Amino acid sequence: MNSLWGTIIEVLGVTLPVFVVIAIGYFIRRKKIISEEHVPVLNKLTYNFGLSSLVFIQISKNKFSDIFNAGLIKVIFPSYFTYILIIFCAFFFTKIKIRTRSAIIVSSFRNNMAFIGMPVLLYAFGRLASAKASVVIAILLPLNFLLTAIFFQVFSIKKAGSGTGSSGLKTAGGDSSAVSSQAAISNETGKINAGKLLKEMLLDPVVIAVAAGILVSYFNIRLPKPVINIFDILSDIAVPLALISIGASFKFFHIRSNFKYITIVSAAKLIFFPLIAFLFGKYVFKLESLDLISTCILFATPVAVATYIQAQKYDADLDFISSAIITSTILTMTGWLFFLKVLSPL
Template structure:
């Protein structure tokens, strides 16, 4: 038992210590809002795409790409998304709250928190597989989020399919996958100097992103959070990972595959959900509170989940 506790703590603690560091640095005014904004932009547009590109370009695509796992993940995301929508619309009448509730309940921060936990659990080599999964779920997340945030307030905003499609195609993370796939498929070797430079650039992606998450936390806001925020957080952190992990096990996923699926669905709500809610007329305050609650709560839920999976010999 103690061995499993130490194992789990060794995986999760480093990730959330960096988040805590970001929170402390912001409180001490060592870093500012401007620093966080600039570094977040840098991570999203440069460092994280580099991480994804170099991890995918170096993997053996034929042995790493698991179509069954990717289809399973996409089907579960869509199915739970629809179920959340169908149930929540009976309790949430305001469209501006409904869309935000739905998005907060299903959209996880896999590219940052998920990657960090996977890297800690399985090592850097596993990030190639995680990046391939991200290539499929990122466009799916974006499409479903736009629909959720727009349809409930259709009379106020119309869905702009063209701009949504362009945004998905030009997403730096998606582009990184697209450009990396030929290198992986044709086994094109990059010059060592490029690889080394890329590794330097990639290595700062997750620490900077985690510091940014911590710096954006405002713990005082929890006191003002609504019932909707806590309910959405409960769905995201508890119900979704339990359902997804149980189904994954029933479908024969085990070991690293099961671990990645659990982490994907157990991740806190993505920060971009707040940005999208604000831009598309949703309740941005509710979105921000969901991000805050799930980020703090995931410290415990991911830890407990990984401990149980390890204790039962499933990962």
């Protein structure tokens, strides 16, 4: 019993500060310390500089053999595609509104691994777990980006074909950059432009940071101390800014009207997605403890805020996505962190 309470206290010690900082971000926006117009800027600053620096420095400071595990790769792909296939088949042929259907499917597999998963792993299990998480993120980030664009584009074309929408596009406040981004992944005929989509994906700052970090780690390159200090300073802002930006992005609208499907999405992310990874990792590929924990925690993370940002390029249901972000953030991860702590204590 003492061990159980000790584990509960340990888990709360990791997750409670994370959610408190998220709540601080929410009240900062509510009190208009930062305006709503500044929230996207905060998200971009966190993603482009803080998160990219954190990912790079975490990978580059560890030996390549410590963070790269072929078994980890074997678990990620079957878990990821099995889950997406099930979710897609479950919702694609339903009679839910097309724009909501696309939001449900994408919200079900887009995980906030970087802004939520990495801080939890860093504080719960240390830098090595965080570095291993970076490799998982490196693999899944381009896939998430690609599949999100494809799903939204497919449903956008489907909606246009059904006559339920005119342009299939929606921008926040008439933001021309959203239209520009949309042009980067589709051509005038409504077909996916694979070349431009690939270019946009490869130029993502986190993808670049991961690739650079892997090169430094693999070739055991010794970075000059001033360079390390610069990335250390920038990486220190990643976690607090990421959590604050998530809180500042929260909007408690339309949760009640979408309660049924938000509950399904949250349950899928909390139980089904990490459970698939757990079964593949523990019983099929026999992952070591830290690799198994890192993978399951990352797969149990809530809907990524970037999903909302990317959805603005299409006529997706933004209200559903924002509600799913809030609900899944509140419900996910704590249970799996507790379960894995009990099952595989480190």
